[in-house]
Each structure stands twice: as structure tokens, then as C-alpha cells.
Amino acid sequence: MLNVSDLRLCRTLLFLPASNPRAIEKARGLDADLIVLDLEDAVKAESKQSAREAAVAAVREGMGGRPVAVRVNVPGSSWYEADAAALRGIGLSFAILPKAESEQQIRDLGERVDAPVLAMIETARGVQVAAQVARAAAGLVAGTNDLSADLAIPAGSGRAGLALGLQSVVLAARAAGIAAFDGVCNRLEDDEGLAAECREGRAFGFDGKSLIHPSQIATANRIFGPNDNEIDAAQRLIAAATGGAERFEGRMIESLHVEQARALLARSRQQP
Template sequence: MARPCRSVLYIPGSRERALEKARDLACDAVIFDLEDAVAPDEKPAARGLLARVLRDADYGPRLRIVRINGLDTPWGQDDAVAMAAAIAGGAKIDAILVPKVNAPADLDAVAALVPGADLWAMMETCAGMLNAAAIAAHPRLTGMVMGTNDLAKELGSRFRPDRLGVQAGLGLCLLAARAHALTIVDGVYNAFKDEAGLRAECEQGRDMGFDGKTLVHPAQLQIANEVFAPSDSDLDLARRQIAAYDAVTAEGGGVAVVDGRIVENLHIVTARALLEKAAAIGALAN
């Protein structure tokens, strides 16, 4: 079972206090951001600070993901080289997040600069959506992050609670990620004080199939963790489905029925995966 990624919090790589605080936050993963969250004149210092922090600080079971600047910017290559050196020096970095991935060649370029490191891809351009299947097949890729703000900007779509404008892209990336057994997390919800709106968007993402959601503020953690975790009723149903199916199988065949619905092997696969996810989430708290 993959490590849970219900809540993936962006932290500016230039803010030492925020980097320290993230060690105690209830997030499953942290994206240490050297791109959008860091002003141009702060980028070199942020790069050095982050390399030092990830070498010395303990972030427990949280996934540690570093978003570098694009290689088409003045900072991207230096970011990649610095993170490669940091990893070689003992820094704990689980993946390098590559921004604005349009095609597999964008991942190839970063892979050459950071040997051996897992890569994640920011999926936030129209070209990226159309090439999602090829991107997901990259041998170093282990995760995808939806960049819905940039995608909406490129599309020229308007914000709607149902996210109609970006749904095609969300679906393409989900299909690609699942075809290649990748982690995939949904885009951010910008209005961090709007709890009802955040919950609705988390529920939509969960129902679509995302593993979790990227977040811009610690105040969003509780809702994301709750929505993307199996509920008590989900787990109860999963256990009853497994028990009914096992009982029928032990008797030599027949049809298992739970709550008036036929239970087939595909439902058992889903039920067992749900129980495994709950166990993995429980292990994070211990």
C-alpha cells in the first residue's frame, strides 16, 4: 500500500519559521516550494536554506517533496544541482517535483541532473494534459500533482464550484496515473477560510479518485485528512463485504449479498484496499 497522501501542504522554501513549524503539522506530505512561493531575489538563499533543513531536520513519516523552478528559468538548473548535492550529503528528500511538465522530455532533463531521485510532475498545462499518458509512463515518475490554477489560466476558464472547466484535464491525469500506479493529488483550493467550499472540493476530488489534495494553509489540513480517509461506515461495509464473500466462497460458491447488493471479487479488492489505507493512516499517527 502506498503511503497516504490525503493532505499535501505547500511550504515556502525561504521561510525558516514555516519550515520548522511543518515538522509538527498533521499533514501526510510537504511540498517544499522553491518556485511560486519564493521571490526571485530570495531563490538562491532559499535553495541553500532548504538543503540544510532537509539534511538536519526530522519530518517524521511525512513525505518530503521539493518543487524546483523550471529548467527554462534562471534558477531551475541550480535548484536541481543543489538538491542532488543535498541528497548525496544526506538530506532526506523523497521526490523532486518538476513544474509545468509538458512532455516526458521535461522529466528526462531533471532526471539527468538529479540521479536516482524519484520525480513527481506538476500537471498544469494544456500540453501536459494531452501528454498525460506518456508522462505517467516515465520510469522515474512516482507521483502527479494537479496545478489547477495554472491550468484554468491557460484554458481561460472561469471558476465554478463544479470545476467544469478543468474536469477534462483532471480526468485525463487520473486515468494516466492509475494506469501506471502513481500517486495523484488534486489541486489547491485558494479560499483557505472557506471551509464549506474546501470540503465540497475535497469530496469531489475523493469521489473522482484522487489520493488527496494539495493545500495552501495549515487550516485546511483537518478537512482534507477527514475527507480523504475511509469513514467508519466505509470500513464497516468493507468488513461486512469481505466476511460475506468469504463465507460464500467457503461454502463452495453462490452469490454474496450485503445490504441488498451483490458483492463480487472486484468489490473485495476495493474493500481490502480500503482497510489497508486505514491501517496505513493509523500507522502515521503512531
């Protein structure tokens, strides 16, 4: 079972509507590291109650050994209180709070559901206060769709306008010592585009990526998980290091690089 201490090993967060029983059943056999049952954007207003009941039932039944999170509706909405009340004491791995904009929001939800909370950074204000939010969160998730809208970034213009926001999310998470996850790729039939986003997200420092379709899992798992060449290089570096600054395969290394290599090997061996 995935917990806060090894959340940074998580490569893929698969979001699916809690109102879709077929999707929930299928998810039990998928290779996503964390299953997220969504009560917010993916669920119509008239289906909120039934989706909440379905999410509770799914968590209690289990998701095929996968850790499971539930994304509640935003605080202040007419559904938030009922969401939080329903999730307490059901064995939830994580709760996910959308549009997080304060440390207190995270603490409030965590106390209500008695589970660690992942905070979604989806607004300009959320980016500005991400460091405060991170103090109470188990991890940060970049909500790229809502953030793009809040920043008035034109649709279809790519992610260049999000660069500062994405890097701010990673910076806040790292300063707090918690996990950070990239936002979703909306293009379901663009494998190259998904791979490019995953490579960019990993280059930014994200631990993994949010997904909205099972077809995206394999690509994200592959790119956010160390490949054979990286594993071999890490093993060679550790074997060659003798302490202090020294030359290794044409570059200078020191203890920091040894620690990075060991972290990479731990990630390769201990995927959720």
C-alpha cells in the first residue's frame, strides 16, 4: 500500500469518474500506481450523490491492491461537506483537494477524512501560496487545465505559458520534502504529445503525471520510471565512487551524485 513516505515513487495518477462503474471495475486491473476516484469536475451535478456512494463502496471493496484516492469537490461548494463526511474511516489512502489556496484548507480536509491530502494547485493564487499549502500536504498536483484558464492562456497554445507555474509547484514541493505531480495531457490520441509532456515534466522535476485515460499509463510509467541505461549508469557510479570529488566517465561527481544514483535505484526497485 502506497503511503506518504514512498509517494515520490508514484509515477502515474489515473483520474476516473466515480460515477462510472465500468471504469472503476476496469481500473482494478490497470498498472497505474494510484487510482483517483473523482467527485469533482468529471461528475455532473445530478450525479454527485451517487458518485460519492460509489466511491465509498469502491474504496471499501479495494482497487485490486492499488492505493486509492478520492478527489472531493471544492471547499465552499454544496457537496464538499458531504464528501468529507462520507470519506472518513473507510480506509482511504489519500484525499485530493482541488483548487487548494491555503494551508488551513488542507488541514481541515485531512482532519475530516482522517487521511493525508494531496493538494491540487490550479489557480494563480494557488501558485503564489504553494509553499504554504505544501506545509500541510502529502503532495502537490499541478492542475494544468484550470490553471491555464485562470491565466488566460489561449487553448491549443501549448505549455510554455505554464512553465513558471509548473516549476513553482515543484519548487514548493521540494522545499517541503513532498511529492509533486504534473498535470494531465488532454490529447488522447497523440502518443508523441503525451510522451513529450512526460519528458518535460520529468525534466522539470515532477515525480509522476496525472492521467485521464488508461491508454496513457504505459507511456507515463515508462518515462517517469528509470530506464535500463539510467539504472546501469547509476550502478556504475556507485561502484566507482570512493568519496569526495572525483572524475567519473568524463565528468566530476561527489557525494550528492551518489545519493541521486541511490535514489534512482530505489525508485526502479520499489515502484508501487
